[in-house]
Amino acid sequence: MKVDDLVNRVDELLSMGQEVLASRRRSDWGEYVDSGLMSGFRSASLSFIERVYGSVHPHFSEIKEGADGSRPSDADKCIAVLRAVRSEIGGGWLFSIKGLITAEVFADFIEMAEHLLDAGYKDPAAVMCGGVLEEHLRQLCLKNGMEAVIFRDGKEIPKKADTLNADLARAEIYSKLDQKMITGWLDLRNKAAHGHYDEYTADQVKNLLSSVTEFMARVSV
Template identity: 55%
Template sequence: MGQQVLSTRHRIQHDTREWVDTGKMKGFRSASLSFIERLYDKGHSYYIEFFTSINEDRTEHVDAGVSILESIKGELDGGWLFTIKGLIAAEIFADFIEMAEYLLSNGYKDPAAVMTGSVLEEHLRQLCLKNGLDTEVVHGGKKKPKTADLMNADLTKASIYNKLDQKSVTAWLGLRNNAAHGNYNEYDTQQVENMMQGITNFITRNPV
């Protein structure tokens, strides 16, 4: 989006500064602030910096905004993952899918894949709880959370959904794992988009 704004750069007569389209700049600023607020909050340094520094229709303000977003992308790509258990409840799954769509539309396929896969994993956990299935296993005398693959198998055995859904879930989890472990060349943007659409449909058909 930032590059689209920069493509409108122009100069005004007798002014050495470069300006950009006002409407596109407002859209870029609003979308970016909304994204940062959802990802962190209004008190985070990224939000404060963006809010206070990116407020004029000039190219240097767009460049500064893009730099902040690239820093956020660096955190995501560097393994900064969402604490899904604390962030996601069933009623806000759609918000996280929307955030993932925003990331994907701006070229960030890898964090989009991680976020969408994490939404799926939490949904599997909620489905298990809803249907009285264990979400933990005992290993070495200690309880540990079940893996998403094991929950997927348990839900299929309990006929909560069919084997075709099980295969789809397995594929989506595989793509998420590739993203989380830095295997970015194992999938492309279209596959992430298909994954997001598939998971959205799966959650709709199998509500908690």
């Protein structure tokens, strides 16, 4: 999903929030808004924030725990959170933060692969490194608003790593030379994954680890 799509969805939610506020009424007990509209607005906001940020993010808990009634102030709080979300997504902060987290996770997996290689397990090290590379390509596609899946018979199917590689090079996210190198790295990963262990050496896996690490640092998410 592209950034514009996310921003458009936030704008739709903000419009729902304004409809809720327009239903404001006063009684002997104070002001209130239409409970049905508020419930739908709150549920839609929580669903969106959970998908984008996760259920442990402060934005999620701020609405779930702090806007659980049918008062105008509950609607105002949801709207304030959504405006903050819109600012973060529109300003690129969301993907910058995700990129930092992704880099830390990938670094941990690369370190594990290095430990496996040092212990004499070149084959699982190659598979693990190739997996990190493939996910990095997927994250690059998402960062640049490119589809990382295809739709077949109504189902989402992740694109293969070679397809991601070709798409990214075609979009000039990185060079054709990078594309050729990545093709070679993926080929080594595939050999390891399919049991062709005698077709590559431990030194080649060592070079794979260092090359993939350098590439991910240079072409980062």
